[in-house]
Amino acid sequence: MAGTTVADGGLVERAFTAAAAELGVAPGSAEHAEQLAHVRATMGESKITVFRHLYGDEDRARRANTAFEQAYGALVDGGRIAPVPGAREAIEQLAADGRTVVLTTGFARATQDAVLDALGWRDLVPLTLCPADAGGRGRPFPDMVLEAFVRTKAADGVRQVAVVGDTSYDVLSGVRAGAGLVAGVRTGAHGDAEFRAAGATHVLDSVASLPALLAGAG
Template sequence: MTITLAVLDMAGTTVADDGLVERAFTDAIGAVGVSERDDRFPAMLDHVRRTMGQSKIVVFRALLPEAEARQANAAFEAAYGRLVKAGHCEPVPGAEQAIKDLRAAGVKVALTTGFARPTQDAIIAALGWQDLADIALTPADAGRGRPFPDMVLTAVLRLGVDDVREVAVVGDTPSDVVSGLRAGASVAAGVLTGAGVAADFEAVGATHVLESVRDLPSLLTRL
């Protein structure tokens, strides 16, 4: 099966995270009165780590009542945006070239995220990636975020892919891999540049484990 669409996660996969999510979470949870000294904080941070890659509003809803979850989510997006604007945003080494190589080979590329649209746009602008991919999607664009297959299937529909088996999904969390498997992608690969480790990906049935997204073009030539 020839791959005609690659759906790539951003933070931790194509964009270096370097702890930015946890820093933004600390600010966000503080906005609703939970400091790092609060007894609830360690368990909340552990939940954030376990749900990396998922829609952030969904993560906050698991931790807080609805009104506070919305407040924390807005504070998270604002804090992450400030970090990006302050220069704390770099591509994973080799990611940009990998995307260019994929598109040169006729593979369409979708960038996906668990962040809201303003944060995704800020990251893309900071990296100068406005024209790098064919499409960029957030959970709000698709209906639900990872681990659901919605963003993958939205990319399939919007980019006119004929068969879900022509899709490769790549990310740094088990949620990325599960979303690809649920969508019917032939490749649902985990990368080791972010939150996940090989055992995490193997546990959810990843088709491949890659050191980095930069290894994806060569993998696809071997399929």
């Protein structure tokens, strides 16, 4: 969602800084800079997985994750997010074309719901998924893509699934799931080189271009 359909203006990094401070990592320190670089490189991955990598033991990782989710939720509640231009219209057009849209995220369910509420998107799509909804494994694992395929029953085979995201982890999850179309979008964390390296079939300026791409693909 963030970076693909939702423009959050860098709130992930701001929330991470708050979470790191909770663990005693001072903003502006060398340790903070090193950790922030890892956060940027792993955008799209489940946040608890990122914190497990950074802080090692489970208790510290969960403390950091809780602090992150609280900080991000507060920023969202403060009106700091907006749809990517054309994103809602694209989702509505896909639905009008008879396609089923599922929104996925690396955030926890509470944060995902806060984003949906802030945008007024609760009823926009029939299904939203976070890592916990797919057995706990987020991107780059294929679980959320496959969970969407199984739950919606909207396709006869996984090759009929299209996966779109702003990070290499989004792309990799789609490739691993066997999706027929896997596109990176230039509105978020990663760019063309990362998308192609991860196996993207397409790179788009924005998710707003998706309905036309799918219509052209038949």
